[in-house]
């Protein structure tokens with residue numbers, strides 16, 4: 439009889455399920471339960487294959503229905519999920535696999551999965567990624583599950599990465615938002631992981647290709663291969679890393695000149711504002727820019743007071759938002775970037791396009807009235823073609 443460690447067995451349905459049909463939408467959000475398509479699972483196994491022999495233990499500590507074990511290779515396979523129905527389904531789909539039903543973030547150590555210190559451990563999977571402090575959908579995002587204090591962060595997925603370091607895995611090959619690596623504040627939160635692991639391969643995929651998550655704006659997910667390395671990696675390593683997408687496009691963060699080199703992205707605390715100020719919404723990444731406003735009427739804790747000497751750069755950001763449909767999903771978590779020389783050459787057209795949509799700017803900036811909107815659009819599109827090169831979205 440198939441055993442699931444730690445829980446009594448419930449009825450197992452007699453079908454192969456690959457999506458988490460049993461969860462209601464809110465539970466899916468809370469558990470981050472969006473299951474991985476086979477084509478991505480195959481990429482993971484291709485990456486870890488060189489490191490596997492028959493004695494290697496391959497663990498998915500948040501296995502869902504066990505999609506990651508739909509691959510024919512000999513090694514010891516272990517699966518775990520906090521959700522008993524998912525565990526039952528994994529056992530049903532893959533009877534030969536050891537299945538555990540534990541909270542993978544609590545009391546993290548090898549023993550809970552019957553793994554000894556001498557075992558070669560590879561961790562695979564697609565852990566839940568959820569901002570546990572998110573205010574956006576706070577009413578449905580609740581994660582009342584206990585997490586070891588040394589791996590507690592604001593995002594479940596980052597806690598999972600830290601748990602892999604705690605399990606002292608030799609190799610980690612998982613899907614996670616690219617933002618964990620490229621946003622410096624996230625990278626810093628992952629210190630215990632990044633101090634011990636090095637990214638050696640990675641493929642970027644589109645979150646929109648997961649059936650359940652395609653509702654919002656797409657963001658980049660990386661299928662990342664990490665190897666244990668006592669030198670770890672610092673943020674400079676990430677800045678220079680050549681990222682590759684599933685469609686074979688590649689880029690490094692160091693390729694870009696970012697808008698924060700020209701203007702402040704965040705509000706300055708305790709400043710007094712007056713009626714003649716121009717106000718602008720806080721700038722985060724490109725995906726946030728797509729969702730948020732730019733120029734705005736009312737002052738609040740998220741508003742920047744525009745330095746009028748640099749108004750042209752705020753105009754740039756506003757136009758960038760307008761044309762952001764030309765930017766591919768994999769740049770969604772970058773901040774706004776710029777080719778400063780080219781922008782200065784075409785600046786009149788940016789200003790014209792922006793003023794036509796934001797008439798109040800007329801009194802703050804002089805602009806060339808002899809430009810047509812059609813011409814401005816053409817020039818701006820040419821600018822984006824040149825800025826983006828192979829990444830331009832047709």
Ligand SMILES: C[S@@+](CC[C@H](N)C(=O)[O-])C[C@H]1O[C@@H](n2cnc3c(N)ncnc32)[C@H](O)[C@@H]1O
Nearest residue numbers: 469471472473474500501502505520541542564
């Ligand atoms: C994104 S799904 C991935 C499932 C599977 N790895 C796949 O890709 O098909 C995340 C899974 O993590 C599970 N989960 C969430 N929190 C967990 C925890 N603390 N411990 C173990 N599993 C957890 C959810 O129940 C869900 O099945």
